[in-house]
Amino acid sequence: MKFAVVGTGVIGSGWITRMLAHGHQVIATDPSEGAYERMLSQVKQNWPYAKELGMSECASLDNLTFTESLAEAVKDADHIQENVPEIEELKDKVLTEIDFYARPDATIGSSTSGIMPSELQQNLKHPERFVVAHPFHPVYILPLVEIVAGQNTSEATSVAAEKIYESIGMDVLHVRHEIEGHIADRLMEALWREALHIVNDGIATTEEVDKAFTHAAGLRYAQYGPFMTFHLAGGEGGMRHMLKQFGPALKKPWTKLVAPELTQDLYDSVVEGCETSSQDYSMSDLDKKRNEFLVKVKKLAEEYWPEDTPQMKKSTGQSVN
């Protein structure tokens, strides 16, 4: 396949690395001064990690071309990935240009973190071939891509997009309804805002907040997300027991975020969802899987955690006053 990448910053270079690593042709474009050199240097830095995760036999940096002309970059591409800065007017302008110069059968994906696809496709001549395809930094390592269809995206495009992103080793998550921030960034943004409140209210420093996360819940989240984590914390009763025990905490001031009502419908969705995720594993199988993983990830993380700095030690000592 022939990919075009429009915008070659941190995210664009990440996409380029991933596309090349999977044996594809890539034409990149970016109008900013020195963009080519920066991009090339980044891709070369990323390359060993992509290699470590497994590369296609045809993977080669020689399959990369750069041009300053957007028209040139996109005109023969099968798929175009847009990664310009997160400013709606700029994205609109660039996407309109891409749409104008691209083949009508080419698909277009935007890496936007937060803007809804219906907004971005409204000025396109061929809005049906446009999706949001939101990756995560570093794009050449993290596998998730959220695909979000807009009101005018065709079903064929969503299906094609899934195949395209799978061909570069990604795990596709189709977002059922468009929403600002999609799914993963909403979760991260909630975490981030609570973390900012904690620092703002003088409860902890940024280092302490980070430690509170990495030395506890953060170790678990590479394996199980928020729902399965609580399902496993509920013992034999799983999520049913958890919601009974910690459901009332939804009314408590444990975060600045107001919770939804725990209606019967929501309760059922959550409990049944966790039971589906558990497949045929018993609670004790799941516990075992979790423990085996946690022991390994803890040993691994210990090698990579930043050391406690002297300042952190000092501030920790002071806080008991």
Add this chain to the structure above:
Amino acid sequence: MKFAVVGTGVIGSGWITRMLAHGHQVIATDPSEGAYERMLSQVKQNWPYAKELGMSECASLDNLTFTESLAEAVKDADHIQENVPEIEELKDKVLTEIDFYARPDATIGSSTSGIMPSELQQNLKHPERFVVAHPFHPVYILPLVEIVAGQNTSEATSVAAEKIYESIGMDVLHVRHEIEGHIADRLMEALWREALHIVNDGIATTEEVDKAFTHAAGLRYAQYGPFMTFHLAGGEGGMRHMLKQFGPALKKPWTKLVAPELTQDLYDSVVEGCETSSQDYSMSDLDKKRNEFLVKVKKLAEEYWPEDTPQMKKSTGQSVN
């Protein structure tokens, strides 16, 4: 040291495993029917994982005693850990009893997830020897303990508590000011509430939310918390650049949580905190450290992720309509 553990459910059994694994004596007590057998079976299940993480030479299950009498359990203990259900009246009652029977020089830690220490110590004769010491499930693997002093906790107790929990292999985080949910659970609760909203609003199923987390941000959080993650996403400019680029997102509807104002003070705390955490590492050193870790943790997680279920595949396919 002689530990007493009051309440031997999932958390209590976790503490017992950790205390025994570090070579201490433990007397456990719990009034519920069949508590002893359940606890013993759990501790035996936990034992191999504690062993894998490294045990003291004197570690032995023989150092564990169980009694139905709370008075008997606590009277000779150096430190008492309370883990009864998260109901304030019940905690009050049990802590008053512990306080009554314990040696006046014994320290008392409560595992409460959310209640503030000043609330819990108000009816104690010796409130000065009481702290909240909040662990994370599974207690015998995850190293963090949040120590929170109440208004009447003595400094000597906070210092002693740090030594006690370090003697059982834990990483202590002193919380500077008491607050409902302490630090780590506030972060988790924000994430959890946003996740519930997403399911409640029909944006995604629990399985999709979990996947959105584990296949992207969740892989990063075992190493770096929310602040360092964003610091590293900012390229050479680090957090300074991130706040410039994504600061405005604080005003956008990317989560249901209202953000604090990004004042100059908050900006400075966040930027300087990240720079302190970075120590003498350059951005490119930090990037390298992160990439090495991520490649390893991704390979590890792939072995332990639940497989996509057929139902998940099906619902994913439908969502493009």
